[in-house]
Amino acid sequence: MKYCVTASLLAALTLLAGCSPEVGSKAWCEDMEATPKGEWTANEARDYAKNCLFRSDD
Template sequence: MNKIKQLSFVMMMGVAVVSMQGCSPEVGTKAWCEELKEKPKGDWTANEAKDFAKHCIF
């Protein structure tokens, strides 16, 4: 029974993570550019910086 509870917990956490990912705007959209402008530049990933330059500046 304990293993069933553990498996259920892991599955619920997976669903929660997937659900939260759906809340982010698509890369390159105006909403994404605005969201990234609000985020401290020190917290940007290399991919975010590259995508920001590609989609929001040029």
């Protein structure tokens, strides 16, 4: 029974992860702007700075 619950949760997380925009995309930057800064992880803050603030659209 415990295995089924774990497998179900893993499957659900995998499906949800497939729906989120790619890190660094315009949609991801917009999602991050709508998220309170206190909820960002250190990696998200770094990726936001790298991909959204310092982006060069050459």
